[in-house]
Each structure stands twice: as structure tokens, then as C-alpha cells.
Amino acid sequence: MIETVVTPINLFIAAVTLGLGAVKARAVRQQREWTLKLTASVLIIAGLIFLLATPVVYRAVGNAVGSPNVCALLVPAMTLTCVGHAHLLTQLWREDRRRPAVLRRTAARWGPVYLGALIAMTALHVHAPLGPAAPLRFAAVYAHVPEVVAFHFVYWAALITTVIVTVRECTKLSIPGRPGLVDELKQAIGWFAVALGFDLVNVGLTAVALLGSKTGPQRLEGIAESAWLGTIASCIAANIALASMVLRSRRAERGDRRRLLALHDLVVSRDPAVEADPHIVLAPRWSLWTGFDTSLELNSLMAEIHDGCGRLSPWWSHVPAAAVSRLAPERAADETSWNIRAAQDAATVLYAAQARTAAQPAVRDRLTKLPGADIEPHADRRHLVQTALLLNHPVVLEAVALAHQVHTPPAPR
Known part of the structure; x- marks a missing residue:
């Protein structure tokens, strides 16, 4: 039986x-x-x-x-x-x-x-x-x-x-x-x-x-x-x-994907090369497989973000990261979610994206790598999410504004 x-x-x-x-x-x-x-x-x-x-x-x-x-x-x-x-x-x-x-x-x-x-x-x-x-x-x-x-x-x-x-x-x-x-x-x-x-x-x-x-x-x-x-x-x-x-x-994974879209939009979607030919990157999309395998879609999104950040390297200035370090103690010391290297990355790529959009010349004494480039692979996703969340942080925005003042040539008299 x-x-x-x-x-x-x-x-x-x-x-x-x-x-x-x-x-x-x-x-x-x-x-x-x-x-x-x-x-x-x-x-x-x-x-x-x-x-x-x-x-x-x-x-x-x-x-x-x-x-x-x-x-x-x-x-x-x-x-x-x-x-x-x-x-x-x-x-x-x-x-x-x-x-x-x-x-x-x-x-x-x-x-x-x-x-x-x-x-x-x-x-x-x-x-x-x-x-x-x-x-x-x-x-x-x-x-x-x-x-x-x-x-x-x-x-x-x-x-x-x-x-x-x-x-x-x-x-x-x-x-x-x-x-x-x-x-x-x-x-x-x-x-x-x-x-x-x-x-x-x-x-x-x-x-x-x-x-x-x-x-x-x-x-x-x-x-x-x-x-x-x-x-x-x-x-x-x-x-x-x-x-x-x-x-x-x-x-x-779905929550992190939503948070990363702002960073993806900044470094990938606004890239002039991508706007001219949107098929040169994978771009976030839904398919029968990725609809069930969110980790695969998330990994693709992260890979594109890293690639987009790399294409911004001509405008990687050391000024935004230095400004974040100087401003952070007085503005973000009490914030439990604050991450100094994520904030430095956010300021660096935000300035670089804005400089590229404004067709500014490449930075002469530019960074060779982003402040968070040495993050361990297992912490990469968490770091990118924190970077995306800090794009609109007051310290980051002020650091980017200072960088524009430093790199903008004085107006002719």
C-alpha cells in the first residue's frame, strides 16, 4: 500500500x-x-x-x-x-x-x-x-x-x-x-x-x-x-x-536593480556612442530567461556600469574624490549608511558624465582608477548600489560643483 x-x-x-x-x-x-x-x-x-x-x-x-x-x-x-x-x-x-x-x-x-x-x-x-x-x-x-x-x-x-x-x-x-x-x-x-x-x-x-x-x-x-x-x-x-x-x-536582486538604474542611466544611457547606436551595449531588458534569472540580468547591468565608467576615464578628476574626503567629516559623520569610497566614486563619475555631456576637454592630471576600484569581487554589487544611492547626496553634489569650478577656465576679460 x-x-x-x-x-x-x-x-x-x-x-x-x-x-x-x-x-x-x-x-x-x-x-x-x-x-x-x-x-x-x-x-x-x-x-x-x-x-x-x-x-x-x-x-x-x-x-x-x-x-x-x-x-x-x-x-x-x-x-x-x-x-x-x-x-x-x-x-x-x-x-x-x-x-x-x-x-x-x-x-x-x-x-x-x-x-x-x-x-x-x-x-x-x-x-x-x-x-x-x-x-x-x-x-x-x-x-x-x-x-x-x-x-x-x-x-x-x-x-x-x-x-x-x-x-x-x-x-x-x-x-x-x-x-x-x-x-x-x-x-x-x-x-x-x-x-x-x-x-x-x-x-x-x-x-x-x-x-x-x-x-x-x-x-x-x-x-x-x-x-x-x-x-x-x-x-x-x-x-x-x-x-x-x-x-x-x-x-x-530586483531592489538592487532598481537602485542601479540611475547609475546605469548616468554612465551608459547618456553616452553619446550609445545614443547613436543603442545596440552596442546589452541594456536592461526582459526575456523569457532573465525574467526568471534575475541574477543574470543584474550581472549584465553591473558589467555595463563598469564598462560605462571606464569610458568616462578621460574625465576622471581627482578633485571630486578629494572634495568628498574634505567635506564628509562635517556633513556625513552621523549617517550610518555613509560610505566614503562609494561617495568618492559617485562624485567622480557624476562629474565625468557632466563634463562629457558638456564636451569639456579631458582632464590632464586624471585618476588612473576609481577610488573603489580595489573593492573585493564579492562586495562589488553592494558598492555599486551604495554609489548609485549617493549620486544625489549633498556632499557629492557639492564636491562635483567644486570640481567644475576648478576645471572651468576663467572667462576672458
Whole structure:
């Protein structure tokens, strides 16, 4: 009876998760970030877990490879791999843990745990005298086989240990460039904790089925089958967490896109070359793909802004940035949102754009790079948004006005 219920649910979850993984894998082509690669990989592996656990697929794969219960090994092995992905993501999200030397030490410490568990599980499964396929009931049906008991204990020990460590790391997350983001994601992290809790429910029910079938007068196959419902509930909770994170991310990306449009309009849309031929840049647009992938559209917008700022380099004067430094202490000292380098960039590009529009000659002693040019890549988006927001700040406007006074030649007498 439970197979009839589980089969369509598993296939639906597998299809959705594999589809999301394919979308993320496609996005990797535009954003070659490790975090995105790991997210795509974990979604694809999770989809395969539900596919291989589906009874009809379980039996078909077993018949195809000549090992009826091979999926009883593949599903736990893939589950540990997913936890390993999440573990690595928590390291990449923390600024103090993502340096190569630190990552190598972490890999040296935890690699043997994951690899050792997978090797031990594989050896025990291969050595176990197993019979016909038993999807969802493997622990209860083969509870009398010592290798199966040892297999499960190795898996549970590795899973519980790594899950606890991963959850602990999640409580210490610090995403580069977005210091307040973790606080905003408390609800998503809560759902993630619920998902892990349901995984432990699966472990508990499977343990009852395994040990009860081994020592009791009858096999507890019903309990073993019910354990998979905990995994389904875990997946639903994890998807709610993922969906809330994606929605928050899309909302933030759309907000940043709106804020960046003023800067884009200043340095790109008002470029005489662009006005003459508007097809020489991508320009913000909606398409079937970018309508769903806001990060791709945002990255294109940022790339165009950087390119537009570069075309303003003949008018990069040192005066606006110096004026901002001089005016900032008395005008912006009490503003929590104030960012000196973003304000200097805003003043520099605003003056350069106005000078270009007025057809003024290029600055003789011009800057070789913008004040914010050395911003770390992970902080680039935040810096550009702050620059856009400060374009109309009184300090920036006054600094630009001073620059015009310095560079405007005196009128002939």
C-alpha cells in the first residue's frame, strides 16, 4: 500500500528537484562560483536519491546491474554526499574559512570521515549475502544479516556526526558582502533545521525496524517503509527553506536593480556612442530567461556600469574624490549608511558624465582608477548600489560643483 503512495510522490519530487538542479547548472555557465556549482550538484544528487528510492526504479536499476539491492547502497551514499556539499558550503560562506589553506585543513580533517564511511558502507554491502530486492523495507528484511546491521550503524554514525557539525556551522554563517543577510534568513534556517529533524526521524524509525526485526518474532517492514515518509517530509521542509531563500534573494536582486538604474542611466544611457547606436551595449531588458534569472540580468547591468565608467576615464578628476574626503567629516559623520569610497566614486563619475555631456576637454592630471576600484569581487554589487544611492547626496553634489569650478577656465576679460 505504501509503495502506491510513495511512488508518485517520489517521482514528482525527483522531477522538480532535478529540474531546479538543471536550472542552477545552466546558471553556472554565466556565474562560475563554487557556491552555485555546489548548489546545482546537491539538487541533482537529491533528485537522484528520490528517483532511485522509488520502488519501480529501485527494482529496475537492481535488475540492470545484477545487484537487486544496489540502490540500498546508493541512496545512503548520496545522502552523505549531499551533507558533505552542505558542509562545504558553510565553509565557503564564512570569510575566515574560505581561504585555500583553511579549506585544505578542513578537507584533511573531514575528508577521511566521509570517504571512510562510504568505503566501509560499500565493502559491507558488497560482502553481505543479500537476496531479492526490498525497496523501502531493506533494513527490516535483512536485519538478520550482520553486514547490513554494521552498514546501517556506520551510515548513522557518519550522518548524525556530519549533520550536527553542519547545523552548528549554519549558526555561525557570515555571507561576504551581506552582513545582515543571515538575520533575514532566520525563517529559512528554521525550516532547514526542521528538515534535518525529519532526517533524524528517518534514522530513528529505521533503527526501530532494524533492531526490532533482528530481535523480535516478526519483521517490522511497515515501520521500515514509514521511515521514508520522514525523508519526504524532510525534502518538503528543505524546499520551503530553499524557496524562501530564493524569493528573498530575487526580491533583493530586483531592489538592487532598481537602485542601479540611475547609475546605469548616468554612465551608459547618456553616452553619446550609445545614443547613436543603442545596440552596442546589452541594456536592461526582459526575456523569457532573465525574467526568471534575475541574477543574470543584474550581472549584465553591473558589467555595463563598469564598462560605462571606464569610458568616462578621460574625465576622471581627482578633485571630486578629494572634495568628498574634505567635506564628509562635517556633513556625513552621523549617517550610518555613509560610505566614503562609494561617495568618492559617485562624485567622480557624476562629474565625468557632466563634463562629457558638456564636451569639456579631458582632464590632464586624471585618476588612473576609481577610488573603489580595489573593492573585493564579492562586495562589488553592494558598492555599486551604495554609489548609485549617493549620486544625489549633498556632499557629492557639492564636491562635483567644486570640481567644475576648478576645471572651468576663467572667462576672458
